[in-house]
Amino acid sequence: MKSYRQIVEEAKTEIPELTVDEVKSEQDKDSDFVLLDVRDEDEYRAGYIPNAVHVTRGMLEFSVENYIPDRNQKVIVYCAAGLRSLLAAKSLREMGYTDTISLAGGYRDWMAAGYPTAQDKPMSHEQLDRYSRHFMLTEVGEQGQAKLLDAKVLMVGAGGLGSPAGVYLGAAGVGHLGIIDSDVVELSNLQRQILHRTESVGTPKVQSATTTIKSLNPDIDITPYNLRLTADNVEEIFSEYDLIVDGCDNFATRYLVNDAAVLMNKPIVHGSIFQFEGQVSLFKPHEGPCYRCMYPTPPPPGMVPS
Amino acid sequence: MMATEAIKYIIGIGEPLIGRLILYEALGMTYREMKISRDENCPLCGENPVITKLIDDYDAAAENPDTFAPAAD
Ligand SMILES: [Zn+2]
Numbered sequence: 001m002k003s004y005r006q007i008v009e010e011a012k013t014e015i016p017e018l019t020v021d022e023v024k025s026e027q028d029k030d031s032d033f034v035l036l037d038v039r040d041e042d043e044y045r046a047g048y049i050p051n052a053v054h055v056t057r058g059m060l061e062f063s064v065e066n067y068i069p070d071r072n073q074k075v076i077v078y079c080a081a082g083l084r085s086l087l088a089a090k091s092l093r094e095m096g097y098t099d100t101i102s103l104a105g106g107y108r109d110w111m112a113a114g115y116p117t118a119q120d121k122p123m124s125h126e127q128l129d130r131y132s133r134h135f136m137l138t139e140v141g142e143q144g145q146a147k148l149l150d151a152k153v154l155m156v157g158a159g160g161l162g163s164p165a166g167v168y169l170g171a172a173g174v175g176h177l178g179i180i181d182s183d184v185v186e187l188s189n190l191q192r193q194i195l196h197r198t199e200s201v202g203t204p205k206v207q208s209a210t211t212t213i214k215s216l217n218p219d220i221d222i223t224p225y226n227l228r229l230t231a232d233n234v235e236e237i238f239s240e241y242d243l244i245v246d247g248c249d250n251f252a253t254r255y256l257v258n259d260a261a262v263l264m265n266k267p268i269v270h271g272s273i274f275q276f277e278g279q280v281s282l283f284k285p286h287e288g289p290c291y292r293c294m295y296p297t298p299p300p301p302g303m304v305p306s
Numbered sequence: 307m308m309a310t311e312a313i314k315y316i317i318g319i320g321e322p323l324i325g326r327l328i329l330y331e332a333l334g335m336t337y338r339e340m341k342i343s344r345d346e347n348c349p350l351c352g353e354n355p356v357i358t359k360l361i362d363d364y365d366a367a368a369e370n371p372d373t374f375a376p377a378a379d
Contacts, residue, residue, distance in 0.1 A: 139317070147317050284324045289345065
């Protein structure tokens with residue numbers, strides 16, 4: 001049987017170590033490596049080395065591939081003081097990672113050297129509870145939830161497509177949602193537009209959507225725009241958002257959204273539905289096609305994308 | 307599906323639908339995936355775009371496809 005000390009000594013003979021000064025200078029040189037934080041959630045929450053990927057030691061074998069798919073990627077592992085990271089780096093070698101290094105002295109020495117640290121916005125008890133199912137998904141975790149809470153998403157349209165999107169985005173905790181629509185709720189909308197309620201018939205859709213999403217999740221900010229998107233207002237509105245969710249119901253708006261998004265370099269989640277058929281894609285300007293790559297001009301009048 | 311795609315994009319996980327169009331048909335309950343690629347002649351995002359700013363009136367343009375892209379100079 002091996003003692004803890006023997007295991008550590010053995011790992012030291014196999015795993016190279018770097019000091020915090022060495023890692024800092026690698027970082028300053030922009031060298032190609034991934035910094036992997038294997039500490040527990042509460043240690044990570046208190047602060048981490050900027051740009052680190054966080055996978056707890058306990059989840060390491062289970063989920064590291066999701067973060068570091070390339071087995072030849074150089075990985076510098078750190079923990080609080082440099083022991084767990086040594087063992088983690090050794091486990092990674094056993095998994096086939098070829099270039100793993102342990103940070104000697106760990107986060108403790110990093111802090112002592114006065115190097116920069118980062119901290120995610122602390123989540124309230126309510127947030128930790130509300131989003132706890134996201135934390136169980138290793139691909140999301142607290143880091144992913146923090147990104148969602150920081151995200152600014154604009155929904156164009158609060159109708160048939162915007163409704164399910166808005167409900168899910170709001171519930172998932174997308175921190176800032178903008179909603180544009182100039183329509184009022186009609187009784188015939190309610191069979192599919194689940195953002196709206198019978199008592200909202202006759203009121204602006206953006207108002208009804210805001211009320212519904214807020215009651216699902218009071219944790220997020222919603223900006224309603226009770227107006228029609230036009231060439232005159234689109235740039236000012238789009239400039240506030242990172243991502244556009246296009247669930248509009250007419251070709252004029254669809255082309256306007258597409259043109260403005262390409263010109264302003266904003267990605268669009270594109271959706272359309274007609275009777276029993278639906279489409280979805282992601283248009284990322286200059287990385288993939290845009291709507292005009294598929295349809296340079298609209299079809300003859302009378303057809304509705306809805 | 308739109309929300310899932312948005313969430314994946316924000317968090318930076320999974321395979322984004324860039325260059326792929328998912329077609330869903332409810333009666334047959336089928337999903338199909340279609341490759342879609344950038345058109346180098348796209349009037350907007352192609353090599354030599356003719357649309358370099360927004361057109362004035364999208365409503366009018368949607369009624370009359372001929373006016374939808376400004377003529378190339
Ligand atoms: Zn294009």
